[in-house]
Amino acid sequence: MNVLEIVSIIAAAVAVSFGAIGPALAEGRAVAAAMDAIARQPEAAGTLARTLFVGLAMIETMAIYCLVIALLVLFANPFIR
Amino acid sequence: MIGSPLTSKTVFMLGPVPITATVVVTWGLMAALVLGGFLATRSLKVRPTRGQAALELVVAAIEGQIRDTMGVSPEPYLPLIGTLFLFILAANWSSLIPGIEPPTGRLETDAALALIVFFAVIYFGIRARGLVGYLKTFAEPTFFMIPLNVVETFTRTFSLIVRLFGNVMSGAFIIAIILSLAGLLVPIPFMGIELLIGAIQAYIFTVLAMVFIGSAVRESGPAGSEERTEP
Amino acid sequence: MRIDWWTLALQTANVLILIWLLARFLFRPVAEIVARRQDEANKLLADAAKVQRQADNARAGLEQARADIVAGRDKLIADAHAAAEIERLALLARTNEEMTRLRAEAEAAISRDRVAMEKLLIDRASELAVEIARRLLSRGAPAGSVDVFLAELCQQVRASSPQERAAFTREGDGSVEILTAAPLSPEAAERARGAIAEALGGKPVLVFRSDPAVIAGIELHSRYAVMRNSWRNDLERIREELNRADEPAKPS
Numbered sequence: 001m002n003v004l005e006i007v008s009i010i011a012a013a014v015a016v017s018f019g020a021i022g023p024a025l026a027e028g029r030a031v032a033a034a035m036d037a038i039a040r041q042p043e044a045a046g047t048l049a050r051t052l053f054v055g056l057a058m059i060e061t062m063a064i065y066c067l068v069i070a071l072l073v074l075f076a077n078p079f080i081r
Numbered sequence: 082m083i084g085s086p087l088t089s090k091t092v093f094m095l096g097p098v099p100i101t102a103t104v105v106v107t108w109g110l111m112a113a114l115v116l117g118g119f120l121a122t123r124s125l126k127v128r129p130t131r132g133q134a135a136l137e138l139v140v141a142a143i144e145g146q147i148r149d150t151m152g153v154s155p156e157p158y159l160p161l162i163g164t165l166f167l168f169i170l171a172a173n174w175s176s177l178i179p180g181i182e183p184p185t186g187r188l189e190t191d192a193a194l195a196l197i198v199f200f201a202v203i204y205f206g207i208r209a210r211g212l213v214g215y216l217k218t219f220a221e222p223t224f225f226m227i228p229l230n231v232v233e234t235f236t237r238t239f240s241l242i243v244r245l246f247g248n249v250m251s252g253a254f255i256i257a258i259i260l261s262l263a264g265l266l267v268p269i270p271f272m273g274i275e276l277l278i279g280a281i282q283a284y285i286f287t288v289l290a291m292v293f294i295g296s297a298v299r300e301s302g303p304a305g306s307e308e309r310t311e312p
Numbered sequence: 313m314r315i316d317w318w319t320l321a322l323q324t325a326n327v328l329i330l331i332w333l334l335a336r337f338l339f340r341p342v343a344e345i346v347a348r349r350q351d352e353a354n355k356l357l358a359d360a361a362k363v364q365r366q367a368d369n370a371r372a373g374l375e376q377a378r379a380d381i382v383a384g385r386d387k388l389i390a391d392a393h394a395a396a397e398i399e400r401l402a403l404l405a406r407t408n409e410e411m412t413r414l415r416a417e418a419e420a421a422i423s424r425d426r427v428a429m430e431k432l433l434i435d436r437a438s439e440l441a442v443e444i445a446r447r448l449l450s451r452g453a454p455a456g457s458v459d460v461f462l463a464e465l466c467q468q469v470r471a472s473s474p475q476e477r478a479a480f481t482r483e484g485d486g487s488v489e490i491l492t493a494a495p496l497s498p499e500a501a502e503r504a505r506g507a508i509a510e511a512l513g514g515k516p517v518l519v520f521r522s523d524p525a526v527i528a529g530i531e532l533h534s535r536y537a538v539m540r541n542s543w544r545n546d547l548e549r550i551r552e553e554l555n556r557a558d559e560p561a562k563p564s
Contacts, residue, residue, distance in 0.1 A: 054288075057248070057281040064247035071254075104322045111330045118338030125345040127352060133345075140342045159343070160335030168330055184323070189316050193323035197331075 008077050012070035019066025026059045103187045110171050110184065150288060151295030158294060161201055165194065166287040169245070173279025176253050177272060183279075186250040188242070195241040198290045199234075206297030218297060241289060248282045444550050461529040462504050465541040466511035469532070472539070479537035480512050487517035489533040493542075495522040508532065 034052040038045045091099040121136050129137060143163045147155035155162075169185055176183040184190040206215035219230040252275040259268045469477065480488050488508075496504060505518050529542030 053277075053281055054285060057278065057285055061244045061247070064251055065243060067251050068243060068247040071250075098318050098322070099316070100322070101316060101319045103319055104326065107323060107326045111326060111333070114330065115333045115337055118334055122338055122341035122345075125341055127345065127349050129345075137342055137346060140339065141346075156343070160331055160339050163339055164327070164331040164334045167334065168327065187319070189319040190323045192315070192320055193327055196320075196324060197327055 004077075004080055008073050008080065012073045015066045015070045015073070016063075019069075020063050023059050023063040026062075027056055030055055030059065101187075101189075102182060103184045103190055106175065106181055107172070107184045107190065110168065110175060114167060114171060146288070147291055150291040152299055153295065158205070158291070161197075162287055162291055165198070165290055166283055169194070169283040169286055170280060173249055173283055174276060176249070176256070176275065176279070183249050183253060185245055185282075186253045188246050191242045191246040194245070194286070195238045198241060198293060199238045201290070202234075202293045202297045205294050209298040215297065237289075237293065241286060245282055245286055248278055252278055440550070440553065459500075459503070461541050462507055465530050465532065465539065466507050468541055469508070469511040469539060476537055476539075477512055480516055480532060480534045480539075487519040487534075488512075489519050489521050491521050491523050491526055491531040491533055491542075493522065493524055493526040493528050496520060504530070 030052065034048050037048050041048075090102050092102050092105055093100055121132065125133055140159075140163065143166060144155040144159060147153075147158055147162055151158065172183050172185040172190070174183075175181050176186070185194075203215070206218065209215075210218070219227050221230070252271075256268050256271050256275060259271055490504060490508065501520055508518060509516060525544055527543040527547070529540070529545070531542050531545070532539040
């Protein structure tokens, strides 16, 4: 196992870990806001829940990007032969 | 331990063409969808049975989404949008069948879908506004936005590819990892989440396609601008 | 990282074929059946609308007819009122005319009656006056002479019934007064006494008395009977006759 592989593994871990921070905070804010809205308007809970899920999926895409990068680094690293 | 999620296994060779497992699964899904559609629409009546009512409910829901999102009459776009949604949904959920990898978990399938959306935007835009009219949409809102709009046209397509691919592939990947770790009952909640994510991703992909086509077709308006700025 | 271009091309073709197949076998039939149902619903709605329109027309016709009826009724009432008014006015005029005519006739009749009555009264009065004059004049004798009256009185006495005569001659009843306007001369008194006694029969007690109220003539007054042949008596009779003649003329 050479240095390049070690760096690649570390880079993948860093990408996933730091890439998860932002979406986690964002999802927390989104869920909090949705809870607040549902508390204010319980009759709109259905619409809010649907929109919330779509928004969460959008936000989660950020973390997914990081995961893709990590997987690319791990499995399809063009520098490792 | 686990094979790379980015490569496909070649099942057999059809002449010089390598047929991968993804293509085979896609064929199976196509056959199932077409057969299901054919059987469902074989005996349509004016007074609907329960199954026909459900089918019409699905179609009417897609039409309603098109009308709400694009703000235009849904007839020309219904086959494309509806097929995109149904196929992505079926492909995402096909991961529940043991031994089958979802086709949308492969970069090639997502790229093919995004490519179709990319050209559909151009086709419908030209059809609705003419070539010059469609090209003028790149100059909105100002002339200096042209490079940004051109770049955005490609990046949003790439975003479509990676979003769908990453979600489905990561889901299948996580389930595979957990299967290898825990075994029997533990992956079931993850499979439930995977179902939800698959449905949501199919919906998001379809909605984004509608937004792109709608922004090209509609005369003006900032529809879907927040989705476009999203990477 | 390796993109399998063959797979990409195959998947693109697959999705395109799937779009075409699903459009052919799923979306178009559903859209057709929905459109057909929509058509039928529209047709149903159109039929309903047509029926409703017919009903509306019928109702409008009915309302028109009712309005006509009401208008006709109002017109009839108005006509009846007008006719009644005309009739009333005519009746009033006729009644007024009739009343005027009746009153005029009545007045004419009254005046005619009055004229006739007056004429009759005048005739009577004149007739009476003539009669009075004739009677008074038919005496012939001078007013101061008692003989004529005496003769007539005697004749009257003789013509009366014996009971009346007996009333004068009954015994113990005082005397019989011979009333004259002026005191008689002795020979005239003697003549009168003889004539009356002879006329009365029996032996009456005769007393002479004078009374200017007699005017002219001679009267016999006993306690129970009176026999008169004087102008006073004649005048009283004439007055009675006049009174009787006045009575029927009074109501006018």
